[in-house]
Amino acid sequence: MIPFSPPRIDDKIINEVADALRSGWITTGPKTKLFEKKIANYCSVSNVLAVNSWTTGAELLLYWFGIKEGDEVIVPVYTYCATANIVIHRGAKVIMVDMNSDFGIDVSKIEKYITSKTKAIIPVDVGGLPIQFDELKEIVNKPSVKAKFNPQSENQEKLGRIMILSDAAHSFGAKYKGLNVGSEVDFTVFSFHAVKNLTTAEGGAICINLPKPFDNAEIYKQLNTLSLHGQNKDALAKTQKGSWEYDVIDAGFKCNMTDILSSIGLVEFDRYESETLPFRKRIFKEYTALLSNHKWAIIPHYVDKKRESSYHLYLLRIKDITLAQRNLIIQEIFNQDVSVNVHYKPLPLLSFYKGLGYTLNDYPLAESIWECEISLPVYYSLSTEQIKEVVSAVVFAVEKIKSNA
Numbered sequence: 001m002i003p004f005s006p007p008r009i010d011d012k013i014i015n016e017v018a019d020a021l022r023s024g025w026i027t028t029g030p031k032t033k034l035f036e037k038k039i040a041n042y043c044s045v046s047n048v049l050a051v052n053s054w055t056t057g058a059e060l061l062l063y064w065f066g067i068k069e070g071d072e073v074i075v076p077v078y079t080y081c082a083t084a085n086i087v088i089h090r091g092a093k094v095i096m097v098d099m100n101s102d103f104g105i106d107v108s109k110i111e112k113y114i115t116s117k118t119k120a121i122i123p124v125d126v127g128g129l130p131i132q133f134d135e136l137k138e139i140v141n142k143p144s145v146k147a148k149f150n151p152q153s154e155n156q157e158k159l160g161r162i163m164i165l166s167d168a169a170h171s172f173g174a175k176y177k178g179l180n181v182g183s184e185v186d187f188t189v190f191s192f193h194a195v196k197n198l199t200t201a202e203g204g205a206i207c208i209n210l211p212k213p214f215d216n217a218e219i220y221k222q223l224n225t226l227s228l229h230g231q232n233k234d235a236l237a238k239t240q241k242g243s244w245e246y247d248v249i250d251a252g253f254k255c256n257m258t259d260i261l262s263s264i265g266l267v268e269f270d271r272y273e274s275e276t277l278p279f280r281k282r283i284f285k286e287y288t289a290l291l292s293n294h295k296w297a298i299i300p301h302y303v304d305k306k307r308e309s310s311y312h313l314y315l316l317r318i319k320d321i322t323l324a325q326r327n328l329i330i331q332e333i334f335n336q337d338v339s340v341n342v343h344y345k346p347l348p349l350l351s352f353y354k355g356l357g358y359t360l361n362d363y364p365l366a367e368s369i370w371e372c373e374i375s376l377p378v379y380y381s382l383s384t385e386q387i388k389e390v391v392s393a394v395v396f397a398v399e400k401i402k403s404n405a
Contacts, residue, residue, distance in 0.1 A: 002390060004339040005195040008268075008276075008380045016263040023259075028234055031259040031266060038269050039190075039205050043182025047208040047220035050262065051227060054169045054191035054204040056255035058122070059086040060226055061187050061206065063253070065120065065163050066153025067092050072117040076105035077346050077363045078370070079124045083167050084347055092119070094356075096347060098363040102301040103315060104131040106365070111139050116150045120163040125171035125181070127343065128197075128312035129302055133166075133176060133184040140164060158213060165189065172198050173277050174310035182207040192261075197276055197312055198268045200261040226252040276380060280311035283378050283387060287314050290391040296320065296398060298372075313343055314376040318398055323371040325401050330374060332397035338390050341375040 020031055032050050040048040051057035067073065069091035075083050077096040084094045095113050100106040103126035110121065121140065123131040139145060140162045151157040166184065168174075169191035174181045182188045187210075192203035206223065208216045228234055230252030233243070268276070284302060291297040298317035302309035318326065333340050346366045348358035360367045376390055 001337045002339060002377055002386050004341050004377050005379050007194050007199050013264050013267045016267050017260055020259045020263040026260050027258050028256045029259045031262040032257050035262040035265045043180050043207050045183050045207045045209050047216045049206045049220055049223050050257035051204045051206060051255045052257055053202055054189050055082045055086060056253060057204045057206045058165060058189045059089055060223060060253050060255060061165055062086055062090045064223060064226060065155050067119050071119045072115060073119060074110060074113055074121040076124050078103060078344060078366045080344055081350060083122055083124055096358060099366050102129055103127055107132050107135045114145055114148060116148050118162055120165055122165045122167050124167040125174060127315045128170045128174050128310035130171055130174050130176045130181050130307045136164060170312040171310045173272060175308040177306050183209050186210050192265060197310055198272055200265040203257050203261045226250060227255045229254055279380050280378055283382055284311050284314055286384060286387045287376060314378050315343060316374050316376055317372045321372050326372055328401045329397045332400060333393045336393040338393040339377060342373055343375045346370050
């Protein structure tokens with residue numbers, strides 16, 4: 001069976017993790033701080049906070065910004081549930097916007113959903129392709145949009161507009177206007193989950209990029225404190241002589257990254273540009289070369305003049321099929337010992353959000369795209385021969401199901 005996306009665990013990672021274990025320091029410590037500095041430099045920001053997941057990191061930011069019951073947060077309808085769940089956790093209302101053909105939120109439709117209750121927008125780089133950040137920033141900075149903004153917290157007052165929190169769970173290493181993503185908007189949050197391009201098993205990181213008058217170094221300190229129950233000293237600081245005493249200044253979260261997880265991340269980071277990204281890019285090109293000959297194949301968009309994907313997901317679409325046919329095609333592919341997936345089931349199809357009254361009929365493009373999408377395997381050790389096997393299985397399955405229609 002060709003798997004979908006196994007992590008790359010080798011002796012380099014095992015040895016680095018063993019080094020952390022032998023050091024006696026296994027929670028947040030020197031390896032985590034080094035990992036943060038490497039990411040900050042890579043993403044052209046001054047401050048990065050490593051956390052234990054995208055979800056907790058992003059919710060931490062909503063808390064910091066003062067989002068609460070009665071507020072609204074705009075998200076794409078086509079995303080993993082975590083993007084919306086964190087809004088629910090804060091007691092706010094999820095406002096869903098339809099997607100465009102490259103799987104990102106349709107930025108041109110966002111403004112009509114903005115009200116005096118809108119406090120944040122969470123765009124998502126689905127599959128690793130950055131959204132159109134310039135267009136989104138232009139919207140939130142329009143005088144007419146800023147006039148609607150109704151600040152209800154100190155941080156909202158200081159920012160003076162809707163906060164943009166980029167869901168970059170898929171897009172570590174993607175490029176926007178020639179730079180690695182992370183410095184485009186107020187906050188960018190990465191995921192380092194086991195299936196991501198760069199993994200720490202579980203984990204994530206927050207890139208802090210707030211405009212003046214914010215001091216991003218000070219915001220890092222605030223977020224670091226909030227990630228440790230609101231305690232004003234982390235475990236490393238408390239080991240200093242005579243430095244045991246601490247205070248709790250807020251009812252914070254517990255979402256710090258540990259040195260064990262950072263050990264994996266440090267190895268992954270050091271070979272990311274030289275090995276991981278080039279290998280994934282090769283896989284995308286080989287899939288595209290083999291599938292472009294088939295009229296039913298809609299090739300995913302992964303590079304243009306301003307943007308280049310991180311090559312996280314190969315989001316293939318099949319022309320002129322029904323949802324039932326798509327599901328039969330997937331089963332047929334699995335029958336040939338190839339693992340595939342679907343990204344994503346739109347939020348209104350999930351029982352929880354359906355129960356809140358959301359319906360997919362309100363988002364026609366999301367409905368049409370999800371019904372024909374199949375994600376193909378992409379991982380470091382996927383060989384050219386295996387890529388041919390995957391494509392052969394897909395072609396066989398599609399043509400078999402289409403011929404039986």
